């Protein structure tokens with residue numbers, strides 16, 4: 001089954017480094033050097049302390065499902081989601097390569113890139129199989 | 134403090150050949166007639182982006198209004214609730230005496246049925262590239278809000294369904310309602326899933342039409358009401374609150390109504406337990422539930438239990454809501470629900486609601502609207518209206 005193909009993000013000068021890194025499989029999150037907090041979505045000025053001293057840092061790509069909603073009438077069906085990154089902030093994304101009926105808030109997910117219509121690498125997430133000890 | 138002296142809900146639900154400008158002036162004249170005023174009395178004009186043209190200019194020109202104050206605050210469906218508060222402030226500041234607030238929409242006549250609302254998002258919005266490519270829609274933002282509320286608090290589809298049931302029990306008395314047939318909890322939870330966990334009957338209707346209200350000075354409102362042998366409707370308190378993603382640290386199950394409600398209750402010096410009737414913008418069932426919690430009618434997470442067993446049905450429950458049938462069943466002109474919420478609250482406070490749904494001794498009512506989208510960015514507006 002082919003999933004929904006995302007539209008192009010239309011990067012700006014403020015965000016181009018994110019999309020360039022994504023093409024190389026690196027997931028960048030903006031972090032503030034002044035207050036040390038990571039934020040989403042990435043911007044020049046820290047949304048907490050307003051410092052312009054923010055830097056791109058490579059994130060782990062791990063997170064948990066904050067919430068999700070299955071678009072049942074869309075063709076193809078897709079899963080809208082918020083994922084809370086291990087670095088702290090929560091981002092809007094899609095859950096892919098998954099059974100929409102087997103998802104749960106709080107479940108572990110990992111980043112996976114899917115191409116947009118124009119070939120951008122879009123950060124999406126898929127469930128991590130549970131490890132049994 | 135200012136008063137709502139006139140209110141009018143346009144009777145159409147499918148505008149046919151009527152233009153937006155026609156719907157605007159018909160709504161305006163309806164509210165003026167209800168107040169006992171004429172167009173030449175209006176010196177303040179408040180409208181949303183549903184008014185075609187640059188801000189208020191084209192419609193002010195079309196109606197040939199003689200103005201000294203305008204306000205085009207746009208928070209989507211809650212705009213009109215904010216307009217009432219801003220009109221009261223402008224009147225208190227001496228900037229105008231008679232404020233006209235209008236809404237008109239014709240999405241059905243324009244062929245934009247439910248689920249196909251044209252959005253005005255632009256790549257210049259800093260959030261655009263992080264949201265639009267993933268298929269963000271109104272439906273899935275509310276779907277995610279409901280899903281998280283379910284995960285955190287165990288809220289069930291049956292509980293949400295009670296909100297639709299209450300709206301339908303009210304709409305059956307409203308001859309103008311788009312959907313008049315009552316539904317059962319079973320029918321709601323058996324309707325098809327559209328955006329988990331929301332089902333078709335958790336969603337509001339889309340209709341054409343409009344509405345208008347007149348806000349004016351105390352002395353004008355009192356003389357008009359005396360001439361018509363009816364009570365005055367005083368704007369006793371108001372509050373507003375834009376809410377967003379806060380840099381990625383947010384809780385989507387909590388709305389701006391926490392702050393807008395607290396502000397309005399403090400200004401009005403009343404408590405949730407004093408409120409006899411609520412008009413809540415019911416874009417989806419979950420929107421109602423979250424407003425009830427955030428306004429303090431029940432504890433956070435208890436909304437599901439609060440709405441069960443007909444607690445929102447007039448004559449049965451403790452807190453009657455949307456006695457016209459709301460946006461779920463009656464009317465949702467232009468997909469902007471704030472205006473019709475104000476209008477039904479005015480009817481209730483005056484004692485002019487349909488006798489089958491009129492709340493006895495309705496001396497204090499609350500209006501709340503969430504404009505934009507729960508789950509990402511929205512603005513909540515609260516009004517507390519008092520009979521005088």
Ligand SMILES: [Zn+2]
Pocket residue numbers: 032033034035036037046047048049050051
């Ligand atoms: Zn900072």
